Amino acid sequence: MNDSxxxxxxxxxIETAGEKILGHGRVELLERIKESGSIRQAALQMKMSYKQAWDLINHMNTHFTSPVVISHRGGKGGGNAVVTDYGLKVISQFHSFQVKLKAFLAENSSEINL
Amino acid sequence: MNDSxxxxxxxxxIETAGEKILGHGRVELLERIKESGSIRQAALQMKMSYKQAWDLINHMNTHFTSPVVISHRGGKGGGNAVVTDYGLKVISQFHSFQVKLKAFLAENSSEINL
DNA sequence: TTGCGTTATATAAATTTTAATATATCGCTT
DNA sequence: AAGCGATATATTAAAATTTATATAACGCAA
Structure with missing residues (x-):
């Protein structure tokens, strides 16, 4: 233990071909889309522009093996967005890594002696 | 193993009071100052401006328990900079964490299934 | 068939970061 | 004592990023 x-x-x-494809922020975005069913609402909640959110989703959709979000325009409510099963798998795997990282950081934090 | x-x-x-105080780039900067004995040369090698390098060093010097670099102006060669013993300790501890991180990332990379 | 709210996309404005430039200080060297 | 090369610091310019704005497309609902 350590009181430093x-x-x-x-x-x-997560990277592919040396390019970042999924992190912290993107996962939160996916989760908020899953909850709200809307790219716009997710973006507002995270205080980012719709464009920024859309770009992130588009990047993921074109770089992962399968799309993580499917969106529709028009119709009831004006349109909507849905996180795919593949997207859910992506979220879940990232989370398990996050849990392990947290443990790693806690362990090593206590080793600091400066 | 995994061919994903x-x-x-x-x-x-490394943080203190929630503020980043030492990472990857700063460690490299310290190492290059240690080798060259010069902030200017270290900055040139890393393709950053002298000001940027100086700001980073100043930030470390004022936030760590003791200074990590001592610099002198004037004199033989125009001046020089030296990494302190404390600075060397900082470098060494960061390196040991880096080695562990590398192992952590390798282990978990092979768990990706997307 | 008009309006609504959202997705989709482009362009322009504003802000923030980063880099470049200039100037002063210092102490050894010649 | 004049010059040199590095540190130290402020100011200005440029670049990159972010944000805002505008416009179009879409399909259901009223």
């Missing part, structure tokens, strides 16, 4: 005023923090992400 | 086209990557850093 310093602590270790970190981030992980 | 996806891989896990990540970064770690």
């Amino acid at each position: 005023k310093f602590n270790l923090d970190g981030r992980i992400w | 086209k996806f891989n896990l990557d990540g970064r770690i850093w």
